[in-house]
Amino acid sequence: MKKIFIICLLSLIMQFLHGQNAPKTTAASVSACPNGSFNVSITTNSAVQVGALTLRLDFNPNLITYNSYSNANSLLSGISVNSVLESPNVRYIKIVWLVPTSPNTVNLTAGKIVDLNFTLLSGSPTIQFNNTSNFGGDCEYANGFGVAYNDSLYVNSTITNLGTGITGSISGSNSVCQGQSSVIYTVPAISNATSYVWTLPTGASGTSSTNSITVNYGASAVSGNITVKGYNATCGNGSSSSLAINVNSIPVAAGTISGLTTVCQGQNSVTYTVPAISNATSYVWTLPTGASGTSSTNSITVNYGASAISGSLTVKGNNSCGDGASSSLTITVNPLVAAAGRISGLTTVCQGQSSVSYTVPAISNATSYVWSMPTGVTGTSSTNSIIVNYGSSAVSGSITVKGNNACGNGASSSLSITVNPLPVAAGTISGLSPVCQGQNSITYTVPTISNATSYVWTLPTGATGASSTNSITVNYGISAVSGSITVKGNNSCGDGTISSKSILVNPLPVAAGTISGLSNVCQGQNSLTYTVPSISNATSYVWTLPTGASGTSSTNSITVNYNISALSGSITVNGNNSCGDGVNSSLSITVNPLPVAAGTISGLTTVCQGQNNVTYTVPAISNATSYVWTLPTGVSGTSSTNSITVNYGTSVFSGSISVNGNNSCGDGISSSLSITVNPLPVAAGTISGLSPVCQGQNSTTYTVPTISNATSYVWSMPTGVTGTSSTNSIAVNYGASAVSGSITVKGNNSCGDG
Numbered sequence: 001m002k003k004i005f006i007i008c009l010l011s012l013i014m015q016f017l018h019g020q021n022a023p024k025t026t027a028a029s030v031s032a033c034p035n036g037s038f039n040v041s042i043t044t045n046s047a048v049q050v051g052a053l054t055l056r057l058d059f060n061p062n063l064i065t066y067n068s069y070s071n072a073n074s075l076l077s078g079i080s081v082n083s084v085l086e087s088p089n090v091r092y093i094k095i096v097w098l099v100p101t102s103p104n105t106v107n108l109t110a111g112k113i114v115d116l117n118f119t120l121l122s123g124s125p126t127i128q129f130n131n132t133s134n135f136g137g138d139c140e141y142a143n144g145f146g147v148a149y150n151d152s153l154y155v156n157s158t159i160t161n162l163g164t165g166i167t168g169s170i171s172g173s174n175s176v177c178q179g180q181s182s183v184i185y186t187v188p189a190i191s192n193a194t195s196y197v198w199t200l201p202t203g204a205s206g207t208s209s210t211n212s213i214t215v216n217y218g219a220s221a222v223s224g225n226i227t228v229k230g231y232n233a234t235c236g237n238g239s240s241s242s243l244a245i246n247v248n249s250i251p252v253a254a255g256t257i258s259g260l261t262t263v264c265q266g267q268n269s270v271t272y273t274v275p276a277i278s279n280a281t282s283y284v285w286t287l288p289t290g291a292s293g294t295s296s297t298n299s300i301t302v303n304y305g306a307s308a309i310s311g312s313l314t315v316k317g318n319n320s321c322g323d324g325a326s327s328s329l330t331i332t333v334n335p336l337v338a339a340a341g342r343i344s345g346l347t348t349v350c351q352g353q354s355s356v357s358y359t360v361p362a363i364s365n366a367t368s369y370v371w372s373m374p375t376g377v378t379g380t381s382s383t384n385s386i387i388v389n390y391g392s393s394a395v396s397g398s399i400t401v402k403g404n405n406a407c408g409n410g411a412s413s414s415l416s417i418t419v420n421p422l423p424v425a426a427g428t429i430s431g432l433s434p435v436c437q438g439q440n441s442i443t444y445t446v447p448t449i450s451n452a453t454s455y456v457w458t459l460p461t462g463a464t465g466a467s468s469t470n471s472i473t474v475n476y477g478i479s480a481v482s483g484s485i486t487v488k489g490n491n492s493c494g495d496g497t498i499s500s501k502s503i504l505v506n507p508l509p510v511a512a513g514t515i516s517g518l519s520n521v522c523q524g525q526n527s528l529t530y531t532v533p534s535i536s537n538a539t540s541y542v543w544t545l546p547t548g549a550s551g552t553s554s555t556n557s558i559t560v561n562y563n564i565s566a567l568s569g570s571i572t573v574n575g576n577n578s579c580g581d582g583v584n585s586s587l588s589i590t591v592n593p594l595p596v597a598a599g600t601i602s603g604l605t606t607v608c609q610g611q612n613n614v615t616y617t618v619p620a621i622s623n624a625t626s627y628v629w630t631l632p633t634g635v636s637g638t639s640s641t642n643s644i645t646v647n648y649g650t651s652v653f654s655g656s657i658s659v660n661g662n663n664s665c666g667d668g669i670s671s672s673l674s675i676t677v678n679p680l681p682v683a684a685g686t687i688s689g690l691s692p693v694c695q696g697q698n699s700t701t702y703t704v705p706t707i708s709n710a711t712s713y714v715w716s717m718p719t720g721v722t723g724t725s726s727t728n729s730i731a732v733n734y735g736a737s738a739v740s741g742s743i744t745v746k747g748n749n750s751c752g753d754g
Contacts, residue, residue: 022141022149023048023110027057027127027157032120033235034163037067040127042095042113049105051144052098054137056130057116057157061091063125064118064159069093071115075106081114092130094138105144122239124161129154164230164238165191172215172226174243177321178203178250181216185226187241193230197237200226201245223247251280251317251324259313261329264407265290265336268303272313274327280317287313288331308333337403337410338364345388345399347415350493351376351422354389358399360413366403373399374417392497394419423452423489423496431474431485434504436579437462440475444485446499452489459485460503480505509538509575509582517560517571519587522594522666523548526561527630530571532585538575545571546589562666566591592665595623601659601673603646608751609634609680612647616657618671624661631657632675652677681710681747681754689732689743695720698733702743707754710747717743 023044032038042055053076059066069081076097085091093116099105118127131139131154140148172185188211190196195209201224206215215226224247229240259272275298277283282296288311293302302313310333316326345358361384363369368382374397379388388399396419402412431444447470449455454468460483465474474485482505489496517530533556535541540554546569551560560571568591574584603616619642621627626640632655637646646657654677660670689702705728707713712726718741723732732743747754 020048020143020149022152023108024153024155025055025113025129025139026155027116027129029158029160031160031162032118034120034122034161034238036235037117037119038159039070039115039117040157040159041071041115044108044110044113047107047109048141048149049143050097050099050108050141051105052142052146053095053108053113054140055095055113056092056133056138057095057127058086058090058092058130059118059127060089060125061085062089063121063123064127065121066091066093067117067119069114069116071112073108073111073113075108076113079114081116093127099144118159120159120161120163122161122166125159127157127159129156162192162232163235164193164232167229167239167241170226170228170241170243172243175246175248176217176221177248178217178221179219179322183215183217184212185215185228185243186212187228190230190238192232192235193238194232195230196228197231198226198228200224201247203247204245217247219250221247248319248321249279250321251319252278253325254315254317254327257313257315257327257329259329260331262332262334263304263308264334265304265308266306267407270302270304271299272302272315272329273299274315277317277324279319280324281319282317283315284318284323284326285313285315287311288333290333291331304333306336334405334407335365336407337366337405339411340401340403340413343399343401343413343415345415346417348418348420349390350420351390351394352392352494356388356390357385358388358401358415359385360401363403363410365405366410367405368403369401370404370409370412371399371401373397374419376419377417390419392422420493421451422493423491424450425497426487426489426499429485429487429499429501431501433501434506435476436506437476437480437508438478438579442474442476443471444474444501445471446487449489449496451491452496453491454489455487456490456495457485457487459483460505462505463503476505478508481507506577506579507537508579509577510536511583512573512575512585515571515573515585515587517587518589518666520590520592520664520666521562521566522592522663522668523562523566524564524594524669525566525591525660525667526670528560528562528667529557530560530573530587531557532573535575535582537577538582539577540575541573542576542581542584543571543573545569546591548591549589562591592663593623594666595621595661595663595668597621597669598627598659598661598671601657601671603657603673605674606676606678607648608678609648609652610650610752614646614648615643616646616659616673617643618659621659621661621668623663624668625663626661627659628662628667628670629657629659630670631655632677635675635677648677650680653679678749678751679709680751681749682708683754684745684747687743687745693734695734695738696736700732700734701729702732702745703729704745707747709749710754711749712747713745714748714753715743715745717741 023046026043028041030038066083072079079097082094142148168188170187198213203218203221206213225242227240227242230238255275257274285300290305290308291302293300312328313331314326314328317324341361343360371386376391376394379386398414398416400412400414403410427447429446432442457472462477462480463474465472484500486498486500488498513533515532518528543558548566549560549562551558570586570588572584572586575582598621599619601618627642629644634649634652637644656672656674658670658672661668685705687702687704690700715730720735720738723730
């Protein structure tokens, strides 16, 4: 401490001895623009002999930055200029020079020591000499002995910022809508600004050179920043201030509306939809006059009132920013049918009444008409007129009609109809059946018929009777035929449904036809056949014969024997059945003498069924002018001579061939020849066995009942079928190509095939 004091004392002594002051040192004040560089000249105002100098200049590094030095005084060779950071807010420039050879000095004339180059960051900073640090040792001039001169005046540098001041916060709405206009933004006045430069988000418009601007946001404006900065001609633009703007979009244009474009008045719950609209928070729908429906979504259900008219259905998106562009759908509203007017036509009718016309005045807007009828009433029409038939079961009710078109039905009109009933269906008729032709006073009755005021009866042809009540007495004439008795109730509306009873009229036999047979006979002539055509309705026949003739029959044929005392007379016949006798027929008979008895017949006495051309002969008969041959049943052949050729049919039986002479008196006594007819086999019975069968099916057995008179059996098969047998049973094989056909069988014996 003592040493330092001594040094300082010596220095003071030296200064005193010299008696010289340090020169006035100035750091020049300058003007600069932000971010612009500038030089601060360090100068002295007077000459001084110096052997060393030290200068310290402090500045705020946040406001300016040191770049370099230049233009150092040439006398100060080896000068050192350094920048040192002392603290975040203090940096200093240290200028140090020392004469190269001590104790020499240089005569430092008044003027520049050195230029210091800086860059202005912001504000209007100062550069200050610090002659207090290091006990003042950081700012001093010294002589050649290192003795410091007396301190002099140090003039600090002031930097005038020619730029605009710091821009303040922008005030104004930071949330806007596309399409919003006249939004004002303001910034506090900026020092040194001669005008203001505004920038806006894309799609926003507005111009201003002041600290306030009016902004219009276009329909396509987007979010971004509004910025502003001051400007002057010297330094240009200052620092900017920014305000983030959120531009809320309006809904995009509505798309195509989907839904029915042609509807009807009164049609409800018709849905319309538009694709989702971007940015829309709700939807605004408008409807044609008379249509109703509400929705804030992209779908709406619409009811078309009875008075709705054609128009347009529109929709647009909506949000807090307003409405988007709308979409429109043209709607054609077809009208409803008008109410039907009064129906004209009969209001009181009968069951069963037909072709009753009803009409309604033309209905506005109707393209067709819908009619409805009471139960049991029929008729169809799509016009304003209808022809109606009232069925037998029709009941009272209403006829209604309404107009119709593509939109549906209009209000209906109704006409009350009173349907007077027909008599109910007749019940079951009771009475006799069957009856006989000619049977009389048969009573028939039907239960009382509801709604009937009288009864209508019909009778079979040939039956008679009349009644208007539920009972009738009937007479059946001899020509009456089977048929039906019917009855139905009747009233002012007509007839009810009939009831019918089938009547079987059993007829009398018809009149007998002409009797055929010999009318000229001989006494003693026997076995003469008389025949009458079959008598319709006869169940038996009644014959009567002349005196001395005998024979009985209940058929239409009789065999008569005339004995030797027979007299001429008549043969009669009539039909008979349960109802009585028919009208008879008569044949007059003349009885004449007979030829003599016939002789012996010669010819084969044993033959076969089916054998033909067999000749028989009898000797000539006295008194015979012709010969009468009789043959067994089933044998055929004719001759009026004493010889006959005979054919034996397949169904003939054994019997006798007889012959007698004949003349105008009749037949003589016959001669008879017994004939033994060996029979053919009888007809084969029903074949039993499988049908249908399959091709390729084998060992199928077929059997026929035993055939009388057969000594063997002859079988035949369809094409492709094989099998053999001479008995009444056969086993059959159906080949692969067998076809449908018949299996036949017949019996066989010495006389041939059955």
